[in-house]
Amino acid sequence: MTVVTRFAPSPTGFLHIGGARTALFNWLYARHNGGKFLLRIEDTDRERSTDAAIEAILAGLQWLGLEWDEEPTYQFSRRERHAEIAQQLLDQGKAYYCYASKEELQEMRDTARAEGRAPGYDGRWRDRDPSEAPAGVDPVIRFKSPNEGATVIEDSVQGTVTIQNEQLDDLILLRADGTPTYMLSVVVDDYDMGITHIIRGDDHLTNAARQIQLYTALGWDVPNMSHIPLIHGPDGAKLSKRHGALGVEAYSDMGYLPEALRNYLLRLGWSHGDDEIISTEQAIEWFTLENIGKSASRFDFDKLENLNGTYIRQADDAYLTGLIMPLLAEKAARPMRDFDTQLVQNAMNGLKERAKSVISLADSAAFLIAERPLSMDEKAEKLLNDDSIQVLQRLATRLEVLSEWNIDQIEAAIREAAESEDLKLGKIAQPLRAALTGTTVSPGIFDVLEVLGKEESIGRIKDVNKT
């Protein structure tokens, strides 16, 4: 049997971090088994679904490198089919029309809660004759769910979960306006799409019981189910915008590499012994449902950042250069030229050693394409003006020289200063670096000297500044 998984987001917002992990797990499971990974956009809520959200989700998945198979399915386009199944259940006496008003429903909830019973619809139209229907009320179609016994969910992650049927009320299949609800659509679509394995957030666990009842009523096989724990914010509370409930594009904007985020997400709730750095190939080879944990995990930016640094250090120079050139162009407010790119790429090997994000990588490369003389950032300025260190004063007086990028002179100045003051170069390295790059968040001093020291590079910089 070919494994078929799916990711089924509702397009009411961006692709958030939890959704991204769900997608990743589905993708990994499909690839591990040589199966298919399908995408279904659950847009049956016409009020809240937007095209912008659909685009953001697709873009997010692409950025993460989670390629889906076949064309995405748009759930709303299948509403006829959903209605057909609802009608079938109606014909079979497994569903019925309900005319209860919103007020009645609210009242039912209130009294149920007050009496300590399971809340929900009390089934007052379940066995009533349609001739008693009030005039002018568009009915909904409800599923006649079993009142007795229990529904058992055999979950690959959660284990066996039993829900008493009396806890579950008669869910709505078709709304008053004739559109299908989520509960009906998922079941029908998963069946029609041939989904063999459902992997989704455990906020759907209770829904799973209701859906199993539907599968049973329809005589369909229940797919294998895995309800994975949710991701929480650093404080343990539900993920909010302040934490990680950002769209994946926000992570891209923050300078995280997709491969780093993927690796991080994979390790959140899944493990393979002590392995931490896991390539995509290894992930596909190793991924199984058994290794998914059952408890919720917190989002930890420190670890993500560390992972990101690791991936940046391993990354190809040209690849990284390609990523930061647009950022540099923005910073410099001018288009980048071939020699700018070449210069940055030459320096990349040294630069990437100390970068934790694509953003900081761009920051540390900025001096390479900056206009001369440099404009200092505040911190750099302060360092250079700190009169508690004599050497700095000397260097500061030579700033004109420095700004002309005469490497020989710079080196001579450094050595002279260091020797005459009997200081280690280390002591003046920080301010020196500030002087050379205009900022304190720049690369190592020797990397700076090395790159700038290349006659060729210097020539190019001068050319740039003249034009």
Add this chain to the structure above:
RNA sequence: GUCCCCUUCGUCUAGUGGUUAGGACGCCAGAUUUUCAUUCUGGAAACAGGAGUUCAAUUCUCCUAGGGGAUGCCA
């Protein structure tokens, strides 16, 4: 309120009826790097609490506490 799920260092996690309870991030200390970063070495740091089963429980059972989820004509 009712139902369901979860609980190993601060965080992500490994693990077993008998282990010095392992790794990673972060933190601290040291080495290397004439700065920073990288790298390396070392260190502090955990089985939520209480019963029970057992020769032996972190591991099995129950209870409590804490956390999370569900409880929509949202998905």
